[in-house]
Amino acid sequence: xxxxxxxxxxxxxxxxxxxxxxxxxxxxxxxxxxxxxxxxxxxxxxxxxxxxxxxxxxxxxxxxxxxxxxxxxxxxxxxxxxxxxxxxxxxxxxxxxxxxxxxxxxxxxxxxxxxxxxxxxxxxxxxxxxxxxxxxxxxxxxxxxxxxxxxxxxxxxxxxxxxxxxxxxxxxxxxxxxxxxxxxxxxxxxxxxxxxxxxxxxxxxxxxxxxxxxxxxxxxxxxxxxxxxxxxxxxxxxxxxxxxxxxxxxxxxxxxxxxxxxxxxxxxxxxxxxxxxxxxxxxxxxxxx
Numbered sequence: 053x054x055x056x057x058x059x060x061x062x063x064x065x066x067x068x069x070x071x072x073x074x075x076x077x078x079x080x081x082x083x084x085x086x087x088x089x090x091x092x093x094x095x096x097x098x099x100x101x102x103x104x105x106x107x108x109x110x111x112x113x114x115x116x117x118x119x120x121x122x123x124x125x126x127x128x129x130x131x132x133x134x135x136x137x138x139x140x141x142x143x144x145x146x147x148x149x150x151x152x153x154x155x156x157x158x159x160x161x162x163x164x165x166x167x168x169x170x171x172x173x174x175x176x177x178x179x180x181x182x183x184x185x186x187x188x189x190x191x192x193x194x195x196x197x198x199x200x201x202x203x204x205x206x207x208x209x210x211x212x213x214x215x216x217x218x219x220x221x222x223x224x225x226x227x228x229x230x231x232x233x234x235x236x237x238x239x240x241x242x243x244x245x246x247x248x249x250x251x252x253x254x255x256x257x258x259x260x261x262x263x264x265x266x267x268x269x270x271x272x273x274x275x276x277x278x279x280x281x282x283x284x285x286x287x288x289x290x291x292x293x294x295x296x297x298x299x300x301x302x303x304x305x306x307x308x309x310x311x312x313x314x315x316x317x318x319x320x321x322x323x324x325x326x327x328x329x330x331x332x333x334x335x336x337x338x339x340x341x
Contacts, residue, residue, distance in 0.1 A: 057237040058102035059222075061230050066268050071220070073101040074262040075245050076280075098245060098259060101238050105265070106220040111276045113319060113341070118211040121204035213318035218263070218278070223292060224307045232303045239288055239309065246283035258282060263313055273331060274338040278315065279323075285312035 053074060064070045075098035191201040226232040245259040261281045265272035291297075292306030299305060319341045327337035 053097055054099040056099040056101050056241045057234045059224055059231060059234050059238060060104065061228070061234050063104065064102045069105050069265070069267050069272065071103045071105055072264045072266045073103070073242075074264070075099055075101075075241070076260045076262065078257045078260060099241075101241065103222055103238075106222060108221075109265075109275065111216070111218075111341075113216065114214050115210065116212040116214055117208050119206060120209045121206050123202045123204055213320075215315050215318060217284075217312060217314045218281070220311045220313075222309045222311075224309060225292070225305060226299075226303055232299075232301075235307065242283065242286055242311070246286060260316070261313060272338065273336065276339050277327075277337050277341050278313075279317050279319070279341070281313035281315050283311060284314050286310070 056075070058064050077096035077098065195201050224235050226235055245261070248255040248258050250256075261283050263278050263281060265275040267273060271277070287310045289308040289310075290304045292304065292308045297305045324340045326335075327340055328335040330336055
């Protein structure tokens with residue numbers, strides 16, 4: 053893989069720990085339905101950037117959960133409706149009056165169950181009062197009358213996955229013209245590859261980034277692994293010491309580059325099975341994702 057730039061220029065070697073950013077094009081860019089490439093798969097490689105290990109290395113994994121309520125009355129009504137639909141909807145669509153009557157009968161039987169009639173009446177009464185400006189709910193009406201409310205059967209339910217975001221900050225202080233040129237190439241390359249390309253009336257997806265913690269030529273044996281990412285945000289402070297100061301050629305004496313990457317795919321349990329737990333195995337990945 054070709055090298056785009058490195059900083060510090062002489063400080064990253066085959067025996068040191070460092071942070072690697074590989075840049076790839078998007079397979080099928082500019083065509084309908086193109087799939088994003090896997091790093092191990094085919095695709096155009098734009099090169100790699102080598103940086104020192106960032107400070108404050110940490111990861112965070114999360115999934116989404118939400119509070120859901122399903123009272124006994126709602127559960128019974130839901131079950132009765134589902135039963136009616138499963139058994140009768142096909143016949144009802146065809147005009148089978150016997151099937152329609154059977155569904156209505158099940159609904160009436162539900163209303164005859166203990167407590168259902170009273171709850172329905174109070175619910176309708178609460179709705180009627182609200183029309184005239186009253187702020188009365190079914191539970192508040194029940195609480196006033198009997199000191200009880202409907203048990204909501206509150207439960208925390210899984211609702212979805214999330215995408216991980218990673219933020220890194222790099223302090224860069226060029227100590228030679230070589231390092232000055234390397235820093236300029238790194239900043240320019242990151243800016244260019246995170247930007248979309250314009251093709252007449254369309255915009256093409258920006259390039260992909262594969263970020264890695266490295267130890268010499270191999271992945272770091274302990275730290276976590278990343279899936280392919282997009283570079284969502286980049287900022288450079290050219291007054292790294294909060295004071296404007298440059299060399300004779302205008303190069304800032306200190307700069308801070310902040311990068312925010314976001315993975316393009318969620319983490320699934322099966323992803324961990326792709327890695328080996330044997331440290332001697334080239335497919336070993338420490339703590340995983």
